[in-house]
Amino acid sequence: MRRILVLDGHPHDDRDHYIHALASAYVQGAEKMHNVRRIDLAKLDFPVLRDPQDWKSGSVPxxxxxxxxxxxxAEHIVILYPLWMGDCPALLKALLEQVTRPGFALEPLESGMYRKMLNGKTARLVVTMGMPAAAYALYFRAHSVKSLKRNVLQFAGVSPVRVSLVGSVERSDKYRRKWLRKVETLGRYGR
Structure with missing residues (x-):
C-alpha cells in the first residue's frame, strides 16, 4: 500500500476536460489498494512568483x-496535465515554482549547489495532447516533459519519473476509454 498524491494539473475547472477524467480514473484505480490524496490545480488560488528572491527566501502562500x-x-506523485503550446500550463508551472522552494524540495549548500530533499519519492507524468504522441516524442523530443522531469522532479530527488504520453486525444471515444482503463490500471498498481 502506497501513499499517492494525484495532482490534476488542468487550470480550468470545466469537468468536461479529458484530463479531469484521467485523474479520476487514476484515483478510482488507486483507492482500491492505496491511500490517495487528490489536488485540483483549478481549485487553487495563489500568486505567481515574479521575483527570484521570493522563491529563495519567501514563504509558500x-x-x-x-x-x-x-x-x-506522498511516496508517489502523479501529475496529469494537457500539453499547451508545447509545454505544461503556465499555472501548473507557477504552482511548482511556489511549492518546490529551498527548504522544502531543495536545501541550498554553501557550494552554491542544492541537496535533494524529495529522495525516495517516485512520480508519473500523464500528458495529453492533440498531436500523435510519437510526433511529440520523436520530432519535438518531448522537450517540456523532459524539462519537468529533469529540472524539477529529479533535481529535487524524485526518481524514477515515468511518463505516459496520451496523444491524439480527439481521435475517438473508444481510444479515450482505452486510456481511461490504462490510467485506472496504473492507479491500481500505484505506478
Whole structure:
C-alpha cells in the first residue's frame, strides 16, 4: 500500500476536460489498494512568483501549504496535465515554482549547489495532447516533459519519473476509454 498524491494539473475547472477524467480514473484505480490524496490545480488560488528572491527566501502562500504537505506525505506523485503550446500550463508551472522552494524540495549548500530533499519519492507524468504522441516524442523530443522531469522532479530527488504520453486525444471515444482503463490500471498498481 502506497501513499499517492494525484495532482490534476488542468487550470480550468470545466469537468468536461479529458484530463479531469484521467485523474479520476487514476484515483478510482488507486483507492482500491492505496491511500490517495487528490489536488485540483483549478481549485487553487495563489500568486505567481515574479521575483527570484521570493522563491529563495519567501514563504509558500497559505493556500499552498496543503500542497506541500501532500507532497511531503506522498511516496508517489502523479501529475496529469494537457500539453499547451508545447509545454505544461503556465499555472501548473507557477504552482511548482511556489511549492518546490529551498527548504522544502531543495536545501541550498554553501557550494552554491542544492541537496535533494524529495529522495525516495517516485512520480508519473500523464500528458495529453492533440498531436500523435510519437510526433511529440520523436520530432519535438518531448522537450517540456523532459524539462519537468529533469529540472524539477529529479533535481529535487524524485526518481524514477515515468511518463505516459496520451496523444491524439480527439481521435475517438473508444481510444479515450482505452486510456481511461490504462490510467485506472496504473492507479491500481500505484505506478
Amino acid at each position: 497559505e493556500s499552498l501549504v496543503q500542497v506541500q504537505d501532500a507532497i511531503g506525505w
